[in-house]
Amino acid sequence: MALVVGFMGVLDLGIVAVALPALQEDLDASPSAAQWVVSGYALTFGLALVPAGRLGDAFGRRRLFLLGLAAFVLSSAAAGAAPTAGPLIAARVAQGVAAASWGRRTAD
Known part of the structure; x- marks a missing residue:
């Protein structure tokens, strides 16, 4: 289960990268806004990974x-x-x- 969910996160990033030109056109977004659509996900994922691991240790990995x-x-x-x-x-x-x-769930 954990591997499927982990794959889902990576797959989501790929899908959005492929759909980005159509999203930019449909939403009439600027190039910088379109870049934030992809980068916002990757940036917050990287920044929240360590605190999320700590929260998993404190409150339970399964719950988190x-x-x-x-x-x-x-x-x-x-x-x-x-x-x-x-x-x-x-x-x-x-x-x-x-x-x-x-x-951190995959370490269980």
Whole structure:
């Protein structure tokens, strides 16, 4: 299960990178906003990975894993429903934080 979810996080990054030109056109986003759609996810994932591991140690890895999975799904739905680039970037940042919570689960 943990490997499937980990793959889902990487797959999401690839899907968004491929769909970025269409997203930029549909949302009438600037090139910098389009870059934040991809970079916001990767940046917050990297920044939240160590604190998420520590929270997993403190509150339980399984609990944090399930909470992160639910948050990822909800933020993914929010990204899909985003009417402009601003909410899309915010949803992608939330996805990065949620995906970081999966990092320590595979050590169980």
